[in-house]
């Protein structure tokens with residue numbers, strides 16, 4: 001049967017007259033219905049581990065906007081939680097974790113194969129979504145890439161420059177690499193279980209890849225992605241993978257080829273015209289409207305949305321933002337973006 005889901009067609013390398021569209025953090029605080037369900041769950045982590053409510057918030061933006069893809073509602077920090085780190089969220093500030101900076105901390109972590117009991121509610125969310133999503137909507141599972149997750153585990157919180165992780169990498173390389181290895185294995189286990197539960201695509205978020213330079217980027221961003229993708233594709237032949245080495249800059253060139261990713265997601269620090277010439281030549285790209293337009297709206301939103309669609313119109317493209325939508329965004333601007341993408345003259 002010919003594939004009918006537009007997202008899967010783009011990921012298979014097809015250039016579509018109208019690109020599929022979805023949005024990072026599309027289930028989130030800018031939506032009043034999300035805030036209501038989160039209040040019902042009590043707090044953010046309880047929402048992540050409640051399959052019915054997590055499925056509900058995943059579906060909310062699909063009902064509202066008819067996006068071509070739904071992304072599982074969960075968080076990249078559920079892996080450290082499942083490995084036995086303490087995790088909590090401080091309202092208005094973000095995540096806090098117990099830190100891993102010594103051999104003793106590392107020895108207390110669970111093995112990669114021991115995460116599934118803890119993460120069973122997430123797999124149940126995927127099963128509910130696979131059942132309830134409209135036939136034309138693709139289901140994306142995800143995990144954080146090992147480097148990005150390690151930056152939170154080492155620092156115990158979000159850091160502007162990933163300083164503590166860079167310090168451990170320099171001062172105790174063996175421990176740092178052991179942590180990345182554990183995370184690589186756990187990520188393979190976690191994503192593989194999401195696929196078994198019904199995820200049709202997986203995305204690897206390396207949000208802090210941009211702070212790895214030169215050989216460090218190849219060793220700690222590119223190599224783990226390559227290994228995760230190879231193992232997932234061995235276990236699930238034909239599984240499409242989106243990689244997001246955020247702020248990789250010049251390192252976006254050749255990243256898909258080097259890692260085996262079917263698509264690279266672009267942040268908005270790269271010009272779409274440049275990326276069309278240097279990245280899209282290897283296959284599908286995703287991106288890359290600045291999320292600030294979801295706050296400001298108006299003619300600039302329309303003009304920049306058209307510019308992104310135009311720039312990538314020569315090849316396979318998935319329309320998205322360059323990073324997650326922010327809580328201060330206006331839901332009506334999201335509608336304007338989707339309408340603009342879908343009402344452009346057919347190419």
Ligand code: 1CP
Nearest residue numbers: 024025026027028044072073074075076094158205207324
């Ligand atoms: O208060 C709230 O309700 C929580 C806000 C929130 C949300 C909606 C957090 C806390 N996580 C999420 C969900 C989430 N996180 C999804 C769900 C699906 C969707 O996109 O709709 C996804 C894919 C993520 C991924 C995620 N979490 C990333 C990678 C993508 C990115 O934004 O770069 C990262 C870095 C996180 C960590 C995280 N989770 C939440 C916060 C506040 C943070 C820290 C972010 C930072 O360090 O700046």
